[in-house]
Amino acid sequence: MIKQQHKKLIALVLGTVAIVSLSANAAFARDIEYKNGEVSVFVTPGEPTQIQFPGKITGGFKKQQSSLNLDKKETDLIVFATEGLRDRGEAIIVRLDDGRSYSVRIRLSDNTNPRDDVVSIDDDRSRLVSSDDNFDPTKEKNFKYAPSTTVSGLMREMVLAAEFGKQGISGYRVSERYKGETVISDGTMIAKIDKIFIGPSLWGYVLSTENLLDQTQQLNPATFRLDGTRAISASNWELAPRSLNIEQQIA
Known part of the structure; x- marks a missing residue:
């Protein structure tokens, strides 16, 4: 069996990822589990902070002489x-x-609490009202496969897209804006972005990896567990030695 030097790796990330420069560092959402109390979000004047809620925003309240400018869009x-x-x-x-x-x-950010780039609020409370008049909470919902709104469902769809050429994932936008950007380079391996699937609450990354060593190496899933990562899959967890040019082969 011939091992491939380049592998595709899929990383699934929860919440919206605010990408400033993927060639440097990617900023991930800070996840907050709602516990029926006040939620603190840390900001820096003049810089935007995104708060992601577990449902569509319809209204709210702020004081009349507010120091905040708010812009809502869907969730x-x-x-x-x-x-x-x-x-x-x-x-x-x-x-x-x-x-x-x-x-x-x-709140104002400081050395102890740096500015939040993106905050994702997770709330396990049940919906208080239903938009579906025929909603039956006792009715079992059967899916042939897990829907793409779940971690396992999106992972399956990404594998089909990355390895079997499936065109698109329902509910997700495909971005190749950062294609080729390096996200990991540790001297033994390079991982670059191939494409990103962007959804309302989950983002999926397809990465291409390349072995920099002259010997076979096993991919370590922990290497790709950045903040917010929920699941990882690879077409093959073993990388073949790097390819040698003619001069290196003769030597």
Whole structure:
């Protein structure tokens, strides 16, 4: 059996990833498990912070003389703080279309609490209202396969797309904007972005890996477990030795 030097690796990441420069460092969402209390989000005046909620935003409240500029879109709330934000922060209320609401305190970032680039709020509470008049909570929903909105379902769809040429994943946008950008380079291996699947709550990365050693090496899944990673799959966990040019082969 001939081993391939280049392998495809799939990494699945929870929450929205704010990419500033993938050739340097990628910023991942800070996940917050909601526990019926006030949620603290740390911001820097003049810089945006994205808060992702587990449902569509329909309304909310902030004080009249607010130091915050808010821009909502579907499940996301973009926060811009002005220089008037005090150390104690400022509280806002966010309501979702399913009846749930959240108290969020926007605070100034510091050395202990750096600015949040993206915050993803996870809430296990049941929906308070249903948009489906015929909704039956006791009715079992059967899927032939796990839907692509779940970790296992998206992983399966990504494998089909990366290894079997499936065109697109329902509910996800495919981006090749950062194709070829290096995300890992440790002297033994290089991993570069092939494509990114962007969904409302999950982002999937397809990476191409290359062995830099003259000997076979096993891929270590822990190498790819960056903040927010939920699952990893590879077409082959073993990389063949790097290819030698003519001069190296003669030597």
